[in-house]
Amino acid sequence: MTEIPVMVRADNVHKSFGSLEVLKGVDLTVASGEVACVLGPSGSGKSTFLRCINHLEKINAGRIEVDGDLVGYRERGGKLHEMGERDVARQRQSIGMVFQRFNLFPHMTVLQNVMEAPCRVKRENKAEVRDRSRALLERVGLSDKVDNYPGQLSGGQQQRVAIARALAMRPKLMLFDEPTSALDPELVGEVLDVMKDLAREGMTMIVVTHEIGFAREVADNVVFMDGGVVVEQGPPNEIIANPQQERTKAFLSKVL
Amino acid sequence: MTDQQTTERARPEPIKAVPVRHPGRWVAIVVLAVLTAMFLHMLLTNEGFRWSFIFVSYEEGKRGVMFTEPVLEGLRGTLLLTVFSMLIGVVLGVVVAIMRLSPNKILSSVAWLYTWFFRAAPRLVLAVVFGNLNVLWSRVGFGLPFDKQIGALFGIDNFNGQIWSIESKDLLAGFVAAMLALGLSEAAYMAEIVRAGIQSIDEGQPEAAVALGMSRGQVLRRIVLPQAMRVIVPPTGNEVIAMLKDTSVVAFVPVTAELFFQLRAVSARTFVVLPVLIAALIWYLILCSILMVGQYFLERHFGKGYGAAGRARMRLQTIQAEQGGVGAGGAGLGGTT
Ligand SMILES: Nc1ncnc2c1ncn2[C@@H]1O[C@H](COP(=O)(O)OP(=O)(O)OP(=O)(O)O)[C@@H](O)[C@H]1O
Ligand SMILES: [Mg+2]
Numbered sequence: 001m002t003e004i005p006v007m008v009r010a011d012n013v014h015k016s017f018g019s020l021e022v023l024k025g026v027d028l029t030v031a032s033g034e035v036a037c038v039l040g041p042s043g044s045g046k047s048t049f050l051r052c053i054n055h056l057e058k059i060n061a062g063r064i065e066v067d068g069d070l071v072g073y074r075e076r077g078g079k080l081h082e083m084g085e086r087d088v089a090r091q092r093q094s095i096g097m098v099f100q101r102f103n104l105f106p107h108m109t110v111l112q113n114v115m116e117a118p119c120r121v122k123r124e125n126k127a128e129v130r131d132r133s134r135a136l137l138e139r140v141g142l143s144d145k146v147d148n149y150p151g152q153l154s155g156g157q158q159q160r161v162a163i164a165r166a167l168a169m170r171p172k173l174m175l176f177d178e179p180t181s182a183l184d185p186e187l188v189g190e191v192l193d194v195m196k197d198l199a200r201e202g203m204t205m206i207v208v209t210h211e212i213g214f215a216r217e218v219a220d221n222v223v224f225m226d227g228g229v230v231v232e233q234g235p236p237n238e239i240i241a242n243p244q245q246e247r248t249k250a251f252l253s254k255v256l
Numbered sequence: 257m258t259d260q261q262t263t264e265r266a267r268p269e270p271i272k273a274v275p276v277r278h279p280g281r282w283v284a285i286v287v288l289a290v291l292t293a294m295f296l297h298m299l300l301t302n303e304g305f306r307w308s309f310i311f312v313s314y315e316e317g318k319r320g321v322m323f324t325e326p327v328l329e330g331l332r333g334t335l336l337l338t339v340f341s342m343l344i345g346v347v348l349g350v351v352v353a354i355m356r357l358s359p360n361k362i363l364s365s366v367a368w369l370y371t372w373f374f375r376a377a378p379r380l381v382l383a384v385v386f387g388n389l390n391v392l393w394s395r396v397g398f399g400l401p402f403d404k405q406i407g408a409l410f411g412i413d414n415f416n417g418q419i420w421s422i423e424s425k426d427l428l429a430g431f432v433a434a435m436l437a438l439g440l441s442e443a444a445y446m447a448e449i450v451r452a453g454i455q456s457i458d459e460g461q462p463e464a465a466v467a468l469g470m471s472r473g474q475v476l477r478r479i480v481l482p483q484a485m486r487v488i489v490p491p492t493g494n495e496v497i498a499m500l501k502d503t504s505v506v507a508f509v510p511v512t513a514e515l516f517f518q519l520r521a522v523s524a525r526t527f528v529v530l531p532v533l534i535a536a537l538i539w540y541l542i543l544c545s546i547l548m549v550g551q552y553f554l555e556r557h558f559g560k561g562y563g564a565a566g567r568a569r570m571r572l573q574t575i576q577a578e579q580g581g582v583g584a585g586g587a588g589l590g591g592t593t
Contacts, residue, residue, distance in 0.1 A: 092469040097467040108561070120470065
């Protein structure tokens with residue numbers, strides 16, 4: 001059996017906001033090409049954990065590695081050194097993030113939204129980026145909207161643009177924070193379809209979601225979080241169909 | 257479309273109803289018309305206005321007072337002063353606003369002190385003070401601080417750590433003093449406007465940009481400031497117009513190449529008061545109208561992607577921001593269908 005490389009390794013991650021401890025020792029390993037779906041009640045620290053993975057939040061204890069690199073710090077002689085802004089930014093370039101509220105840049109057209117980071121951050125050739133961005137937008141089914149502003153699109157369309165925008169940086173890992181929670185029910189499917197395609201193509205993904213159906217169909221690993229710790233994890237048919245922990249059962253009985 | 261409807265059901269007659277009458281409006285219009293006519297009549301027939309003095313010729317062989325050399329020179333001075341002080345105000349204002357929002361306590365306190373001082377000091381007083389600063393220092397320049405004292409410590413007489421310096425009489429007189437006084441004062445107001453603008457941006461915007469790997473500078477230049485401009489431009493338009501009129505305080509610096517000073521000089525010489533004031537008023541009206549046109553186009557440019565509804569929301573946000581509240585975040589971002 002060949003060893004599958006690890007993309008994300010979180011080890012005993014702690015995070016507090018002031019006196020409120022939100023993450024109390026989260027452990028999670030995501031293999032390359034794997035889709036991990038994170039479930040859990042509101043306030044359990046799911047978003048906070050995702051934000052720690054690309055260093056939008058600084059963790060207080062523990063360690064997070066993405067593709068073998070320690071996030072936000074450099075290890076030298078057994079000591080941790082904080083990374084400068086530049087190096088943190090470089091790490092983030094290979095981690096795409098999709099937000100619940102889309103967060104498209106409203107003053108730019110759809111195409112400009114997608115092209116912005118590759119052109120400005122990676123300083124890639126503009127014509128090349130334009131071709132690639134158009135191809136990405138076509139892939140998410142929005143080739144007719146390239147010149148519209150985000151305000152002129154439906155929520156589902158905006159979220160698909162947001163996915164294309166993240167993909168334009170050619171990330172090796174994609175983080176989704178409740179990507180369909182702000183959508184009208186009839187628009188959820190179109191976004192999930194794009195995500196399924198992505199999973200099928202082998203993208204490593206961590207998806208915080210309340211869409212149990214999606215988790216069951218797409219996830220390789222379902223992670224149930226509550227109270228700042230991972231309560232239970234495993235393949236969807238075990239966790240969703242046959243949870244062992246009381247808290248998981250209680251949560252699933254509410255959302256199913 | 258119509259075909260489809262006729263096959264289902266006949267289209268009813270378009271409604272032809274008698275519109276509601278608004279007699280009150282008609283009364284108001286008549287009253288206003290009469291008042292306007294009376295006003296025009298007064299303007300044209302009252303000799304006191306001396307229109308020919310203003311427009312045609314104010315002395316034998318000279319042009320109307322609005323168009324004489326010194327007055328036009330003053331006009332140029334007023335415009336230059338407005339442009340340069342606003343430039344200083346906007347650039348420094350952005351810097352102070354960013355410092356104010358910095359997580360670094362020292363930077364934000366310095367910025368707070370700056371706005372506190374320059375908003376408290378009346379522009380007239382500032383103008384006079386800056387005109388007289390050369391009393392405090394004969395030379396101004398950059399260099400090692402306490403250079404003479406350090407020199408004395410090591411037994412060197414007159415050790416000079418100055419890298420560059422200039423006679424302050426040359427630097428801080430007239431136009432430059434006026435420009436600094438107005439510009440520094442303006443920066444304090446602009447800082448507050450820019451801060452309100454930056455704070456009106458939804459937190460998710462910088463967050464999404466940072467998650468894409470953008471640096472703090474890029475986030476500011478590409479994402480935050482362009483969106484903040486929608487909130488910043490309208491009150492800045494007010495500031496420009498206020499500045500245009502406030503340039504008249506620099507007569508106390510003293511700066512003589514300024515519109516109002518020049519017009520008053522004419523009135524002192526000719527003993528004609530009212531028409532000269534009217535001439536000044538007309539100039540200010542013309543300049544403000546031009547500025548308002550500019551503001552319209554700026555607002556349109558920075559309103560890109562927001563549509564009419566977005567612009568109305570923006571107006572509300574501006575009001576909230578000016579009242580010190582943080583504008584409703586995420587306008588124009590909601591998942592509208
Ligand atoms: N920046 C912050 N400052 C202070 N407290 C915070 C901050 N961000 C999150 N929290 C707190 O941390 C806890 C966990 O929040 P988090 O957003 O991670 O939960 P979540 O699992 O994503 O919930 P939801 O399903 O509602 O999104 C909450 O109690 C929240 O109030
Ligand atoms: Mg959340």
